[in-house]
Amino acid sequence: MPDSSSPPLIATAAPELADRIRSAGARATPARIRVLALLTSAPVPLSHHDIEAALGDASLDRVTLYRVLDWLVASGLAVKRADERRVWRFTLAGGGQHHSHIHFRCDGCGRVYCLDAPAPVPPVMPQGFTLAHLELDLSGRCADCNRSGSGVR
Amino acid sequence: MPDSSSPPLIATAAPELADRIRSAGARATPARIRVLALLTSAPVPLSHHDIEAALGDASLDRVTLYRVLDWLVASGLAVKRADERRVWRFTLAGGGQHHSHIHFRCDGCGRVYCLDAPAPVPPVMPQGFTLAHLELDLSGRCADCNRSGSGVR
DNA sequence: GTATTACATGCAACAATGTTGCATGTAATG
DNA sequence: CATTACATGCAACATTGTTGCATGTAATAC
Numbered sequence: 001m002p003d004s005s006s007p008p009l010i011a012t013a014a015p016e017l018a019d020r021i022r023s024a025g026a027r028a029t030p031a032r033i034r035v036l037a038l039l040t041s042a043p044v045p046l047s048h049h050d051i052e053a054a055l056g057d058a059s060l061d062r063v064t065l066y067r068v069l070d071w072l073v074a075s076g077l078a079v080k081r082a083d084e085r086r087v088w089r090f091t092l093a094g095g096g097q098h099h100s101h102i103h104f105r106c107d108g109c110g111r112v113y114c115l116d117a118p119a120p121v122p123p124v125m126p127q128g129f130t131l132a133h134l135e136l137d138l139s140g141r142c143a144d145c146n147r148s149g150s151g152v153r
Numbered sequence: 154m155p156d157s158s159s160p161p162l163i164a165t166a167a168p169e170l171a172d173r174i175r176s177a178g179a180r181a182t183p184a185r186i187r188v189l190a191l192l193t194s195a196p197v198p199l200s201h202h203d204i205e206a207a208l209g210d211a212s213l214d215r216v217t218l219y220r221v222l223d224w225l226v227a228s229g230l231a232v233k234r235a236d237e238r239r240v241w242r243f244t245l246a247g248g249g250q251h252h253s254h255i256h257f258r259c260d261g262c263g264r265v266y267c268l269d270a271p272a273p274v275p276p277v278m279p280q281g282f283t284l285a286h287l288e289l290d291l292s293g294r295c296a297d298c299n300r301s302g303s304g305v306r
Numbered sequence: 307g308t309a310t311t312a313c314a315t316g317c318a319a320c321a322a323t324g325t326t327g328c329a330t331g332t333a334a335t336g
Numbered sequence: 337c338a339t340t341a342c343a344t345g346c347a348a349c350a351t352t353g354t355t356g357c358a359t360g361t362a363a364t365a366c
Contacts, residue, residue, distance in 0.1 A: 027333050029343060048323080061345045066324070068343095079260040081292060086239045088323095093260065102276060107232040107246070107285065117276035120289060123255060123268060128296025132260060135290045136273060139234060143281025180362050182314060201352080214316045219353070221314095241352095 024075040031060050035068050036092075039078055045089035079132065084112040093132075104138045108145030177228040184213050188221050189245075192231055198242035232285065237265045246285075257291040261298030 017036045018028035052059050072078035080090050102115040170189045171181035205212050225231035233243050255268040278284050
């Protein structure tokens with residue numbers, strides 16, 4: 001285990017997670033530790049459903065998971081955002097250098113394309129605001145839908 | 154009532170709407186006409202719920218409304234997009250010069266702020282794609298949440 | 307004007323997702 | 337080890353969206 005400094009630790013031991021939870025002002029319960037551990041090791045944002053599935057047999061109560069996730073977000077340990085299909089997805093806060101790609105959603109067929117273009121320049125933030133994530137969402141009609149011309153005026 | 158030319162007609166007569174529906178390849182039923190009329194006159198994107206409410210007593214069946222809206226989108230007469238609270242909102246296609254403002258969502262409290270900044274330059278679209286709408290979504294922590302520091306690492 | 311028929315509608319039932327209240331369990335504290 | 341406030345699990349409910357099927361009706365042909 002080299003590199004005992006810096007942010008991007010990958011495997012985080014349970015006691016350390018428990019401490020993080022406690023210093024955020026709550027009890028270090030198995031539920032919170034397990035969810036936090038999952039989010040810590042997940043390479044991509046997880047949905048409520050993903051987490052339930054990942055916890056397997058000994059899954060938490062659905063309601064408890066909702067509450068754990070809400071608490072994680074409220075306490076600033078995690079962030080939640082809607083994906084392109086409007087499903088909430090959760091990530092560890094600060095873990096985020098998601099290469100902010102650009103999404104194009106077709107108004108005809110609903111498909112989502114990931115465009116490979118440079119990220120737009122972030123605007124100046126108002127006093128006191130901190131910017132963590134940036135996403136450009138485009139919509140219109142994709143080549144397929146334009147070609148088949150389904151109902152275009 | 155001057156100005157008998159140009160796009161931005163506001164009140165559209167039912168027969169005209171019926172024609173538009175028929176030329177999109179479907180039957181001009183009361184349900185479709187009423188919904189299309191609503192969308193035509195609405196100054197802002199409407200949710201499923203808005204439309205049900207606006208239709209009042211003689212509202213359509215919930216399922217029918219879903220199907221009408223889906224058809225409108227599939228046929229290209231309308232577009233649907235998720236608002237910042239993940240609710241589907243529908244607008245007439247082509248009606249759209251929504252001043253594309255920029256949204257900032259706070260990861261702490263969930264509030265959404267509308268920033269007043271210039272819209273980003275649209276990227277080059279792939280062959281055959283047409284761009285209708287563009288939206289920049291930012292997230293992070295707002296001034297309030299940063300100040301009260303609820304749980305920030 | 308009437309008959310035909312494919313397309314639309316309404317209803318019932320269901321599925322997925324999210325919320326609330328309350329009794330019980332347990333992590334933290336002394 | 338006892339206490340207790342906080343967390344959990346359960347049941348019930350709310351909202352949003354989907355599917356199958358019987359019935360109604362817009363468009364077309366007659």
